[in-house]
Amino acid sequence: MAISQTNFAWATLLEIGSPEPGRPHRLRDHLVRALRTAIRDGRLTEGAAVPPSRALAEELGCSRWAVTEAYGQLIAEGYLTARVGSATRVSWSPDTTPPYPRAHPAPAPPPVRYDLAPGLPDLRAFPRRRWADAVRAVTGSAVHYDLGLPDPAGHPGVRTTVAQYLRRSRGADARAETVTVCAGVTDGLLRTCRALRAEGIADLAVEHPGWGRLRDAATSAGLRPHPVPVDHDGLRVDDLVRTPARAVIVGAAHQFPTGTVLSPARRARLVRWARDVNGYVIEDDYDAEFRYDHHPVAVMQGMDPRRVFLLGSVSKTLSPALGLGWLVAPAALTQALAAANPVAAAPPVLDQLALATFIDRGWYDAHLRAARRRFRTRRDLLIRTLGAQLPEARAAGTAAGLHILLHLPDDTDTHATVRAAATAGLRLADLDDYRVQHSADRALVLGYGNITDPEIPPAVALLRGALATRTPKAERPA
């Protein structure tokens, strides 16, 4: 309903009672909000005159200052227009076309009681106190220049610490100049793909099955992904050489989702392939910190730092919520990497500095040691429980990492199993979710990072209860 000046009680419109004496600023702010709302929602229509400031001040029993200030504010915002010798008028009207149909919100998923889906470390074991201590220490000690515009490749001191860590702990060939601190593996891959694009590389081989997010990142950076099969020795280099790709991203230490370890022969062959095609290997150092049968295997990047990019993060060791990772690039490509990423942002500097402090104080190594012990015990418990409860299933990819592959009988309906489990509060992941095309191989990807030991037996019992078999087509009711 439109309102004209003459037949209208402004105090009612503006919802102003008796103003408190001596609070003119508060009254001005209230007037601004009330007039703005009335104009935005169409109660005060375009062209309508607002009362002279003296008249409105009298009606509201307030100072004229508050009214003229409020009018001035709304004139500056474009809602009112004042002309000399004329009334101040409303100069704005809301959009009256019907709004777009509102999207219906998705139904809330059932609550998760047990989490056997992959992708998360033990969130309950996040070292909260030490992380907060590290942030407090660096927030106090950072020079004020550190709080300015961040270096897009990462804080120089942090790059030094990360390079030392990667040399010492992962056998990498890394220096501060070749390390970029980034937001994680996806961010590192995006930056790498943009640099490869600038180098004239348009095709990227990706593992199949593999992590869809890496394919998305490659596409988003303008590269065409080419799925290459993974077998029990990791990525099939024989199939790789038949693609037009001159670059490949590979999880050498523990492939996601199959859990295979790239075989020693394939490691060497892959790096030689990169030399032969004048191309690059992008090594996703996924889950590498957690190797249970022997010491963590050093990164391929150290075999040929001129041909291998190395990506890593703390997402699987501390928490994906930290958004901290690294990228080691061939020295000859570090300038191209920066040039290809002109608007890439560094992670927050205080977080970078906290990570460096966390590493330098030995807390990261201590956390990894404790986590490795905990995950080995949990893996053993999960495999024992599966063996006892689901003898028809076969676990694979168990040598490392935070997930295993559980092969199921051929007549299993994994899709229905995942749905039935979700209804019962158990999160699972179907191997098919990581494939471009479905396969005859029925399997679940079971993550044991984010579940407690006592939860494993009831979770496996729920899984057993959720197992669904496919109805053979001939027997289906018509």
Next chain:
Amino acid sequence: MAISQTNFAWATLLEIGSPEPGRPHRLRDHLVRALRTAIRDGRLTEGAAVPPSRALAEELGCSRWAVTEAYGQLIAEGYLTARVGSATRVSWSPDTTPPYPRAHPAPAPPPVRYDLAPGLPDLRAFPRRRWADAVRAVTGSAVHYDLGLPDPAGHPGVRTTVAQYLRRSRGADARAETVTVCAGVTDGLLRTCRALRAEGIADLAVEHPGWGRLRDAATSAGLRPHPVPVDHDGLRVDDLVRTPARAVIVGAAHQFPTGTVLSPARRARLVRWARDVNGYVIEDDYDAEFRYDHHPVAVMQGMDPRRVFLLGSVSKTLSPALGLGWLVAPAALTQALAAANPVAAAPPVLDQLALATFIDRGWYDAHLRAARRRFRTRRDLLIRTLGAQLPEARAAGTAAGLHILLHLPDDTDTHATVRAAATAGLRLADLDDYRVQHSADRALVLGYGNITDPEIPPAVALLRGALATRTPKAERPA
């Protein structure tokens, strides 16, 4: 120099003296590193046999276990190969082609004594203690689920707090569902541009002069930027309508670098233009918190939340090193925004939660109030000092923000002035640096965020001394 097994003292190659008894793990690790290094740098060549483990253990005086473990590790890493009935041999050779020429590092810039370049808030006034308190509080109180995979649009609770803040403090029309927490204005613009691209918009109007990083972001997201001139009333809408753009990014509150405030009439016209072309305004709420002549002007986004995107950050209020900002999108486009940004990462969750705590406890408002007083005083001092020391110059764009425009006489060589000042330790910025083409208008962009009050008189004196005039062409020596 290559080494063969027969004529070679392995203890020397491996730099192993008398091993400490009872430290077999340490010896194994040392052996792994030493052998790996010798293979990588070509001292142990491909095909060479390493000694039988028993023989090497005897030579080194260590346990055979340490040697077999070390060999096993290097076999897994692809450096050695073992065959039944044959010696274990080196199976890797380093790349022997000459390395790429190394780029020469850029010479170090002269040290900065005084900073009058724009773009930074008062880094010395960053509220370190309160920020660390906020991080510690949320690191203790976050539920462990918050440490899992972050919501790419931001933590739901933080989005609620930011929406409330923007409604209350900036007059925005924002709800948790329409707010995305992002890494800053550049990140927000990248996400917005990708969504516009998916909506069929290929052209984006940008202010000229303007911030090159925003142009870069638009280009990086696949949009063509169209520079539109800015005059003393802000972006010239008459010129905008002649471009093919259906979207424009504009700094309404305090344009960078001219410092102009978008006039009330232009604000309204710009939003009406978006309705007419079925397009969008992207409002960069730059510097808006610091308005000195009256209250901060509410955002345009509130005039038509279906046509205006709002971008903001804490980069100019707290620190650009925090990497925290927000994006408010039209409700009808929030799903398209998420779909167009499948690999966008949220800022670290603990930082998001810390920001919400910082706002909820009233610390952000208190910080802004104190900063506004400090910056007003500093602006007045800068303008007074410039008036006394450089009467031939004229300051503009002083109503708001953290920078002003200093117009200089037509014969000033601003480029030479900036260089001369840099040599003397004074950072300055030339208006021409923000233009696509140079102009006859000689001006500097002076930022007073990151300088102390006592530094202003000596900084202006240095500026006065650095002022260079152009030699008229006719008088130049041939």
